Amino acid sequence: MSDGYYNFKKTDDICDEVCGQQASRAALTMSRLRCMLREYDIRTCAFLFMVIPLFIFGVYLHGQKITYFLRPLWESPPKPFHEIPHYYHENVTMETLCNLHGWKIRESPRRVFDAVLFSNEIDILALRWNELYPYITQFVLLESNSTFTSLPKPLLFASNRQQFKFMEPRLTYGMIGGRFRKGENPFVEEAYQRVALDQLLRIAGIEDDDLLIMSDVDEIPSAHTINLLRWCDDIPPVIHLQLRNYLYSFEYHVDNKSWRASVHRYKTGETRYAHYRQADIILSDSGWHCSFCFRYISEFIFKMKAYSHTDRVRFSHYLDVKRIQDVICRGADLFDMLPEEYTFKEIIGKMGPIPRSYSGVYLPAYLLNNAEKYKYLLPGKCKRETG
Ligand SMILES: *[C@@H]1O[C@H](CO)[C@@H](O)[C@H](O)[C@H]1NC(C)=O
Ligand SMILES: *[C@@H]1O[C@H](CO)[C@@H](O)[C@H](O)[C@H]1NC(C)=O
Ligand SMILES: *[C@@H]1O[C@H](CO)[C@@H](O)[C@H](O)[C@H]1NC(C)=O
Numbered sequence: 001m002s003d004g005y006y007n008f009k010k011t012d013d014i015c016d017e018v019c020g021q022q023a024s025r026a027a028l029t030m031s032r033l034r035c036m037l038r039e040y041d042i043r044t045c046a047f048l049f050m051v052i053p054l055f056i057f058g059v060y061l062h063g064q065k066i067t068y069f070l071r072p073l074w075e076s077p078p079k080p081f082h083e084i085p086h087y088y089h090e091n092v093t094m095e096t097l098c099n100l101h102g103w104k105i106r107e108s109p110r111r112v113f114d115a116v117l118f119s120n121e122i123d124i125l126a127l128r129w130n131e132l133y134p135y136i137t138q139f140v141l142l143e144s145n146s147t148f149t150s151l152p153k154p155l156l157f158a159s160n161r162q163q164f165k166f167m168e169p170r171l172t173y174g175m176i177g178g179r180f181r182k183g184e185n186p187f188v189e190e191a192y193q194r195v196a197l198d199q200l201l202r203i204a205g206i207e208d209d210d211l212l213i214m215s216d217v218d219e220i221p222s223a224h225t226i227n228l229l230r231w232c233d234d235i236p237p238v239i240h241l242q243l244r245n246y247l248y249s250f251e252y253h254v255d256n257k258s259w260r261a262s263v264h265r266y267k268t269g270e271t272r273y274a275h276y277r278q279a280d281i282i283l284s285d286s287g288w289h290c291s292f293c294f295r296y297i298s299e300f301i302f303k304m305k306a307y308s309h310t311d312r313v314r315f316s317h318y319l320d321v322k323r324i325q326d327v328i329c330r331g332a333d334l335f336d337m338l339p340e341e342y343t344f345k346e347i348i349g350k351m352g353p354i355p356r357s358y359s360g361v362y363l364p365a366y367l368l369n370n371a372e373k374y375k376y377l378l379p380g381k382c383k384r385e386t387g
Helices: 002-020 025-069 094-100 122-135 156-170 186-203 223-231 297-306 321-330 344-350 365-369
Strands: 082-084 112-118 138-144 171-176 211-214 219-221 238-241 243-247 253-258 262-265 281-283 287-291
Touching: 094 223, 112 122, 112 186, 122 138, 122 156, 122 219, 122 223, 122 365, 138 156, 138 186, 156 171, 171 186, 211 223, 219 223, 219 243, 297 321
Parallel strands: 082 281, 112 138, 112 211, 138 171, 238 281, 243 287
Antiparallel strands: 211 262, 219 287, 238 262, 243 253
């Protein structure tokens, strides 16, 4: 800095000398121009030596942000879903509800299978299973001793199984050994585990026209949504569920655009367990998607490392316990990234921390009935235990 200042000073002196001389107008103009150029040269040098390295360092730190921000330029949004209205009130009969959706009521409800690949979200699993319990024929759960990114993982469900004794008769549990292929794309291991889940479903006794819920553990359909779909005839063969997106807890309501969960009328030989888009129809407001809703900071660290997009942990300080706690309480982003959206308007609208929600009105009943145990999921309780 001081060097730069000194250089500028010196040029000024030189210029003063030149410019101070009496001369013809033309010469004066020429020398002024030369002074300007000289100054311009030095500025250019300063620019090259200071600004460019800073710029490169900035790109190194924020390169991902830049590509995310420019995403609307190189990627267009997927075809929008056909969103169908969803009606519900506890005092309206099932027949009326089916009719409101343009469907007819059945004489008896369909059987329903809920199948998940389990990683480590034991509390969210408890919310899910208690929410859905009245309407599910068989809960199918598969866990592996490997994460999708080929890290060894303890069999957390197996060691917490006694907590779910109440639904043991409705449980089909499977364990699959990881293949531990180093450097393989995590999506390959994920696909391998989903195929195993298909086999486990057949073991659980699924048949044609039974309903099958395909979703991650943290994508929780509301009980009344599943009740509606099992009671009504003529529902679409595959229907996605639109869920409210939450991050860290029900305090941070991100948006209403979660769409990956789906419900299928099972067809032997055709239905394959998947977690991508499989139809154009989506049922509005059908439940909750609570991402990174963990009790312990250690679980956040585990999930951040096990995440299929491992390239997101770019700096080791991202895994620092104090930083993670601070990020949770601010509603900021764990990976310090920009929102993944398709238009500039949405990216800019979602920049910065997620606004707090103080509403506990439309939440899973089991959560409110056990508020003390799960208080970290409620508004105003962002502090986590280290674990
Ligand atoms: C629901 O129906 C019951 C019995 O008919 C009635 O007492 C109650 O007030 C109704 N609740 C609402 C919210 O309309
Ligand atoms: C994972 O499970 C498989 C099958 O039970 C076993 O052979 C393998 O040793 C286990 N690997 C680890 C790292 O626990
Ligand atoms: C989500 O949808 C509900 C009900 O339609 C609405 O009240 C709420 O404001 C929406 N929230 C966000 C964050 O978009």
